[in-house]
Amino acid sequence: MKTEIQRNSPTVLIAQIVSLAVFLLLWEWAAKTKTVDPLFIGQPTKIFAYLYQSTVVDQVLLKEAVWTLSETAAAFVLGSVAGIAFGLLFVLYEPIERFLDPLFSALNSLPRIALAPLFLLWFGLGPLSKIALGLSLTFFIVLNNTVAGARSVDSDLIILARMLGAGKARIFFKVTLISAVPTIFSGLRLGLIYALLGVIGGEIIASQHGLGQLLSLLANTFETNGVFAVLFFLAALGVTLSKLMSAIEAYLLRWR
Amino acid sequence: MQPEERSASIDIENVNHLFAGGVRAVCDATLRIHAGEFVSVVGPSGCGKTTLLNLIAGLIELRDGRIAVAGAAPLAGRNDVAYMLARDCLYPWRTALENVMMAGEFRGVPKAARMKRAKELLGRVGLADFENHYPKALSHGMRQRVALARTFSMDSPVMLMDEPFGALDAQTKLQLEDVLLDLWNAEKRTVLFITHDLNEAVTMSDRVVVMSPRPGRIIADIPIPLPRPRSVRALQKDPHYHEIYSNVWSRLEEGLSQNGVHPA
Numbered sequence: 001m002k003t004e005i006q007r008n009s010p011t012v013l014i015a016q017i018v019s020l021a022v023f024l025l026l027w028e029w030a031a032k033t034k035t036v037d038p039l040f041i042g043q044p045t046k047i048f049a050y051l052y053q054s055t056v057v058d059q060v061l062l063k064e065a066v067w068t069l070s071e072t073a074a075a076f077v078l079g080s081v082a083g084i085a086f087g088l089l090f091v092l093y094e095p096i097e098r099f100l101d102p103l104f105s106a107l108n109s110l111p112r113i114a115l116a117p118l119f120l121l122w123f124g125l126g127p128l129s130k131i132a133l134g135l136s137l138t139f140f141i142v143l144n145n146t147v148a149g150a151r152s153v154d155s156d157l158i159i160l161a162r163m164l165g166a167g168k169a170r171i172f173f174k175v176t177l178i179s180a181v182p183t184i185f186s187g188l189r190l191g192l193i194y195a196l197l198g199v200i201g202g203e204i205i206a207s208q209h210g211l212g213q214l215l216s217l218l219a220n221t222f223e224t225n226g227v228f229a230v231l232f233f234l235a236a237l238g239v240t241l242s243k244l245m246s247a248i249e250a251y252l253l254r255w256r
Numbered sequence: 257m258q259p260e261e262r263s264a265s266i267d268i269e270n271v272n273h274l275f276a277g278g279v280r281a282v283c284d285a286t287l288r289i290h291a292g293e294f295v296s297v298v299g300p301s302g303c304g305k306t307t308l309l310n311l312i313a314g315l316i317e318l319r320d321g322r323i324a325v326a327g328a329a330p331l332a333g334r335n336d337v338a339y340m341l342a343r344d345c346l347y348p349w350r351t352a353l354e355n356v357m358m359a360g361e362f363r364g365v366p367k368a369a370r371m372k373r374a375k376e377l378l379g380r381v382g383l384a385d386f387e388n389h390y391p392k393a394l395s396h397g398m399r400q401r402v403a404l405a406r407t408f409s410m411d412s413p414v415m416l417m418d419e420p421f422g423a424l425d426a427q428t429k430l431q432l433e434d435v436l437l438d439l440w441n442a443e444k445r446t447v448l449f450i451t452h453d454l455n456e457a458v459t460m461s462d463r464v465v466v467m468s469p470r471p472g473r474i475i476a477d478i479p480i481p482l483p484r485p486r487s488v489r490a491l492q493k494d495p496h497y498h499e500i501y502s503n504v505w506s507r508l509e510e511g512l513s514q515n516g517v518h519p520a
Binding site for chain 1: 358
């Protein structure tokens with residue numbers, strides 16, 4: 001509790017703003033005087049100029065962001081739904097889990113980005129290959145959290161539900177599933193960020209649209225200011241998505 | 257005796273229970289609890305009293321002996337049996353009211369009816385103002401009150417209680433014992449009450465059944481001739497109660513020594 005108060009206190013906020021300003025000024029000075037080659041580090045004023053240009057004037061960044069976000073949303077929704085479904089199936093029928101375990105463990109240990117060439121071959125340069133990559137990350141995270149959450153249900157709550165007269169299905173939906181929600185939710189929060197990671201990764205490797213593709217194009221043409229602008233935008237996007245999930249979580253889990 | 261009352265009796269005959277690994281938990285237990293009776297089972301921890309309760313509840317499969325609850329074999333989830341534990345076991349995602357309404361929900365009681373009953377019971381345990389609180393916002397004693405209201409909400413003629421106040425501090429415990437006795441006085445149920453607290457057993461029960469240390473066998477069955485209605489708190493200062501208490505205590509010691517156990 002105490003650290004939270006300290007973190008939100010005006011003194012800390014002022015200190016944060018001042019240090020950010022000093023950092024940007026130093027950066028600007030280093031680039032302008034060519035102390036460090038701006039080809040490598042860009043220049044803050046030009047980065048913000050690019051951000052303004054690409055979000056307000058020609059809106060290139062926003063248009064590409066729509067591609068990335070739609071792909072991320074598709075990857076997240078499909079991956080989460082499949083992850084929760086398989087997770088619940090595993091909890092209900094353990095033999096299925098034992099049967100699939102070697103395959104799933106192998107897939108989950110595989111660096112997922114290594115699948116990108118195969119996904120490109122199967123699904124083409126369009127959004128589908130990016131969705132597949134994001135989905136492959138989200139799926140396992142949500143799956144593991146669903147299984148862990150459903151397994152950790154308090155056994156006394158199950159016994160009591162039985163004594164209160166609940167049947168197997170009722171116990172599953174009204175006790176097991178609900179008590180797994182907090183753990184599933186932390187999986188979803190992580191899964192969303194990983195869906196974005198998979199999609200951006202896919203776009204960087206080969207794509208016609210999206211922020212990843214824009215990033216790769218800008219870097220290949222030595223548009224360092226543009227690269228930084230996209231990175232700032234992505235960071236802001238990531239934080240916004242995380243906060244959004246936290247807000248939904250805080251509402252749904254207000255009983256905690 | 258009315259047939260309705262007879263139907264709520266608990267009959268235990270020659271019950272034995274061996275756990276996997278050969279641990280003998282219950283040894284040749286025979287006990288009859290009449291309809292509307294409040295019977296406590298006391299004994300040292302690990303003596304098998306919880307096992308006996310869970311056999312009656314149908315949570316553990318009965319392999320040796322006979323148990324009839326209201327004339328029928330034990331079965332978990334029966335409408336005519338309510339069950340309560342030392343842990344409150346409130347569902348944290350449900351408010352106090354929703355927790356009390358849960359039994360009715362599982363038993364198909366219409367929503368309006370179970371809400372009315374739940375509100376009435378929450379009022380009776382003194383929590384009318386806390387209906388919409390989640391368990392995390394309630395104290396230990398308050399949570400156990402909610403659990404008590406939930407147990408009564410089942411309207412079951414038989415109530416099985418496994419040290420329901422075992423985890424509470426002395427003061428709260430006395431309060432809740434009186435709450436339970438008040439509820440029981442208003443709506444007579446057959447109660448089997450497990451406890452390791454002899455004081456609690458004597459103040460609340462019609463009969464106190466004593467179990468020996470493992471393997472748990474019934475070594476004494478002592479009637480408590482205190483008049484009803486009782487107040488647990490008032491009894492603490494009543495000389496008649498202390499007389500009965502010491503009497504029960506010597507019967508308990510007698511039972512233990514006859515069975516080759518020397519009380520510490």
